[in-house]
Amino acid sequence: MRTVLSVLGRRLASRWWVIGVPYAWLLFFFLVPFLIVIKISLSGVAIAIPPYVPTIDLAQGWASIRDAISQFSFDNYVWLTEGWASIRDAISQFSFDNYVWLTEDDLYWKSYLSSVIIAGVSTIITLAIGYPLAYGMARAKPEWRPTLVMLVILPFWTSFLIRVYAWIGILKNEGLLNQLLLWLGVINEPLIILNTNWAVYIGIVYSYLPFMVLPLYATLEKLDLSLLEAAEDLGCPPWKAFWKITLPLSLPGVLAGCFLVFIPAVGEFVIPDILGGSDTLMIGKTLWVEFFRNRDWPVSSAVAVILLLILVIPIVLFQNQQQKMQERDK
Amino acid sequence: MDWRIGPVEYPGPNVSPGRNEPLRWLITFSSHFDRGGDLAKKPIGPIRRTFAPWEDPEKRPFIEFRNVTKRFGSFTAVDNLSQTIYEREFFALLGGSGCGKTTLMRMLAGFEQPTEGEIFLDGQNLAGVPPYRRPVNMMFQSYALFPHMSVEANIAFGLKQDGFPKADIADRVKEMLRLVKLEPFGKRKPHQLSGGQRQRVALARSLAKRPKVLLLDEPLAALDKKLREETQFELMDLQMDLGMTFLIVTHDQEEAMTVADRIAVMDAGRIIQVATPSEIYESPNSRYVADFIGDINLIESKVVAKNGETTRLRATELDIEFDVAQTTDADIGDAVAFGIRPEKITVTMDKPDADFSVHAEIWDIGYLGDVSTLHCRTEDGHNLRAGIANVTRLVERPLTWDDKIWMTWRKDAGVILRH
Ligand SMILES: Nc1ncnc2c1ncn2[C@@H]1O[C@H](COP(=O)(O)OP(=O)(O)OP(=O)(O)O)[C@@H](O)[C@H]1O
Ligand SMILES: [Mg+2]
Numbered sequence: 001m002r003t004v005l006s007v008l009g010r011r012l013a014s015r016w017w018v019i020g021v022p023y024a025w026l027l028f029f030f031l032v033p034f035l036i037v038i039k040i041s042l043s044g045v046a047i048a049i050p051p052y053v054p055t056i057d058l059a060q061g062w063a064s065i066r067d068a069i070s071q072f073s074f075d076n077y078v079w080l081t082e083g084w085a086s087i088r089d090a091i092s093q094f095s096f097d098n099y100v101w102l103t104e105d106d107l108y109w110k111s112y113l114s115s116v117i118i119a120g121v122s123t124i125i126t127l128a129i130g131y132p133l134a135y136g137m138a139r140a141k142p143e144w145r146p147t148l149v150m151l152v153i154l155p156f157w158t159s160f161l162i163r164v165y166a167w168i169g170i171l172k173n174e175g176l177l178n179q180l181l182l183w184l185g186v187i188n189e190p191l192i193i194l195n196t197n198w199a200v201y202i203g204i205v206y207s208y209l210p211f212m213v214l215p216l217y218a219t220l221e222k223l224d225l226s227l228l229e230a231a232e233d234l235g236c237p238p239w240k241a242f243w244k245i246t247l248p249l250s251l252p253g254v255l256a257g258c259f260l261v262f263i264p265a266v267g268e269f270v271i272p273d274i275l276g277g278s279d280t281l282m283i284g285k286t287l288w289v290e291f292f293r294n295r296d297w298p299v300s301s302a303v304a305v306i307l308l309l310i311l312v313i314p315i316v317l318f319q320n321q322q323q324k325m326q327e328r329d330k
Numbered sequence: 331m332d333w334r335i336g337p338v339e340y341p342g343p344n345v346s347p348g349r350n351e352p353l354r355w356l357i358t359f360s361s362h363f364d365r366g367g368d369l370a371k372k373p374i375g376p377i378r379r380t381f382a383p384w385e386d387p388e389k390r391p392f393i394e395f396r397n398v399t400k401r402f403g404s405f406t407a408v409d410n411l412s413q414t415i416y417e418r419e420f421f422a423l424l425g426g427s428g429c430g431k432t433t434l435m436r437m438l439a440g441f442e443q444p445t446e447g448e449i450f451l452d453g454q455n456l457a458g459v460p461p462y463r464r465p466v467n468m469m470f471q472s473y474a475l476f477p478h479m480s481v482e483a484n485i486a487f488g489l490k491q492d493g494f495p496k497a498d499i500a501d502r503v504k505e506m507l508r509l510v511k512l513e514p515f516g517k518r519k520p521h522q523l524s525g526g527q528r529q530r531v532a533l534a535r536s537l538a539k540r541p542k543v544l545l546l547d548e549p550l551a552a553l554d555k556k557l558r559e560e561t562q563f564e565l566m567d568l569q570m571d572l573g574m575t576f577l578i579v580t581h582d583q584e585e586a587m588t589v590a591d592r593i594a595v596m597d598a599g600r601i602i603q604v605a606t607p608s609e610i611y612e613s614p615n616s617r618y619v620a621d622f623i624g625d626i627n628l629i630e631s632k633v634v635a636k637n638g639e640t641t642r643l644r645a646t647e648l649d650i651e652f653d654v655a656q657t658t659d660a661d662i663g664d665a666v667a668f669g670i671r672p673e674k675i676t677v678t679m680d681k682p683d684a685d686f687s688v689h690a691e692i693w694d695i696g697y698l699g700d701v702s703t704l705h706c707r708t709e710d711g712h713n714l715r716a717g718i719a720n721v722t723r724l725v726e727r728p729l730t731w732d733d734k735i736w737m738t739w740r741k742d743a744g745v746i747l748r749h
Contacts, residue, residue, distance in 0.1 A: 232462045233467060
């Protein structure tokens with residue numbers, strides 16, 4: 001009996017290690033920093049180092065934490081929502097003056113919206129390019145596939161920053177793309193791409209394509225080809241079988257790829273900063289400006305918290321939905 | 331060589347009827363096979379139905395493989411194979427693993443192109459016709475059920491492609507579910523079914539469109555014996571009712587014998603013999619077929635004399651000489667094999683009053699319920715198997731281990747095999 005218990009104990013201990021380590025990792029490197037961000041977002045601005053009050057002096061223990069909590073203010077979040085008040089205003093007045101005023105003032109929600117739109121459109125473009133690519137890879141001869149996967153991962157071997165900078169050389173007025181198009185006679189004068197949203201789209205699609213291709217490839221490669229044969233055998237031509245069999249069965253890959261592209265793209269800072277123009281509005285850039293230019297840590301922390309909620313809530317809802325569907329299947 | 335034998339009269343109580351033929355067909359015995367009015371000829375085994383278009387030279391084949399070869403790289407999976415199959419025929423392919431059965435079916439379904447040769451269906455050369463335009467449905471060996479669709483949607487898939495009206499589809503799906511006894515499972519997804527249930531869904535899906543030709547690649551392998559037998563009879567009924575042509579691959583000889591009009595035995599991409607189940611069982615044309623179908627004793631022999639309808643053999647390893655009621659192309663002195671099925675050997679405790687007999691000792695008994703197989707060893711160490719039918723529950727003088735017994739057989743009980 002004792003031996004049984006000790007074996008069980010060891011089992012449990014080893015099981016704890018397996019899940020305990022990643023949980024500890026998450027706790028220390030995600031949850032704790034996130035709590036700090038939340039704390040800062042609930043603080044006030046101050047000309048100090050760090051530039052907010054109150055600060056928690058751990059040396060004083062609980063007293064200081066209680067003290068800090070009693071001083072928390074939600075002003076920073078109210079500040080972020082002022083845009084909504086003006087929307088309500090605008091709706092109540094229905095005058096275009098308000099719209100003009102909105103664009104001048106309501107930086108935050110405009111940044112969120114614009115980020116989501118840019119990220120969304122980029123995700124769709126990435127999917128449109130990535131799906132055929134992944135499909136081609138999955139249907140290539142088996143001996144070629146590892147090479148093709150390597151080619152997809154290859155860009156990661158150089159710094160992301162350098163690759164984005166390289167696009168300047170391609171997209172600028174006298175850059176490679178314009179030279180090529182001029183030489184081909186497609187255009188008569190250089191296209192202005194750099195420092196516009198076009199360049200941001202190109203940059204995001206380029207940078208995030210591997211994150212779309214790899215999960216898609218993984219699902220498409222697993223697809224049992226005899227299913228397509230069975231469909232054809234039952235009178236379904238190949239192009240129709242794609243819509244009825246291949247696509248539905250690759251949906252998990254499509255979703256994974258879209259999440260992997262959309263989520264980081266929403267918060268993207270480097271690409272809009274380097275390739276975008278002064279009118280390119282993205283939340284990552286706004287956050288950066290708030291943090292480093294205005295040194296307003298509380299507001300930028302609030303921006304970050306809201307950004308996280310914008311991303312997490314739909315994903316959680318979606319997963320719930322998925323789970324319900326799966327349970328209903330059973 | 332037009333010579334037949336069969337298990338019509340049993341030489342003694344110790345010989346069981348062919349295990350592979352259900353007795354109920356014995357009643358359907360007809361004089362159909364006694365062609366030419368030769369009363370001396372006996373039919374081979376029981377006859378399932380009077381259906382033999384392959385004997386009618388006027389009849390046009392429905393499916394024809396003409397010199398078909400299929401190579402994968404340097405490997406030849408199907409080797410210059412020619413075969414005709416007739417409309418409404420139930421044709422079974424038997425053969426060892428990897429002998430090319432699935433490849434042959436896939437060429438007919440259109441998933442593989444023959445490297446050489448042509449395939450005709452109803453007179454039309456199938457070269458260049460894509461699978462979705464062929465009036466052929468295949469049940470895949472791996473089932474290939476659509477995992478994201480319910481059982482019903484799987485079965486309805488083919489009907490939808492043909493633009494059947496919705497109500498008809500629903501009716502047909504119901505009918506198919508009833509046929510494969512899966513009515514309560516229509517709403518489930520394939521991953522929620524057992525292996526045998528999945529197999530039945532695959533069967534239902536391939537049957538739903540009632541194709542002119544149905545290709546069944548080991549359709550019942552995952553079913554238990556009872557369900558398998560029931561489904562076999564359902565398949566046979568369906569095939570009769572709907573007039574479909576079935577091509578079935580199976581590893582189960584009993585199944586092939588039960589359902590098929592003709593059986594083709596394949597080896598290494600070639601067809602070795604095509605014949606009705608009873609012909610293939612009672613007169614195999616080669617050692618390979620004899621050994622592959624059922625259990626058989628192969629006795630190495632030499633031809634010692636040929637007198638008209640009978641041939642006299644001398645077993646080279648047993649000390650006996652015996653007559654066989656069969657003519658042979660082999661010359662006197664040639665080495666041949668004499669094949670005799672265990673159930674056609676008569677076993678007695680006392681020396682029988684026969685031209686010849688083999689003395690042996692029982693060293694193992696395989697009890698199968700309906701029959702027992704006696705593994706016997708002769709004095710000079712050769713093994714012979716004999717089958718006895720367990721006709722009574724209690725036996726007066728039971729045969730048991732180490733008993734000395736005598737074996738003999740009638741002269742029409744075995745076959746001479748040259749190859
Ligand atoms: N796509 C392929 N490429 C290479 N070789 C193949 C291919 N398909 C089949 N073969 C080979 O052809 C031979 C015949 O295969 P096939 O699937 O027809 O066998 P089978 O008779 O159906 O066997 P089983 O009874 O095990 O299903 C096998 O040796 C197999 O390895
Ligand atoms: Mg096979």
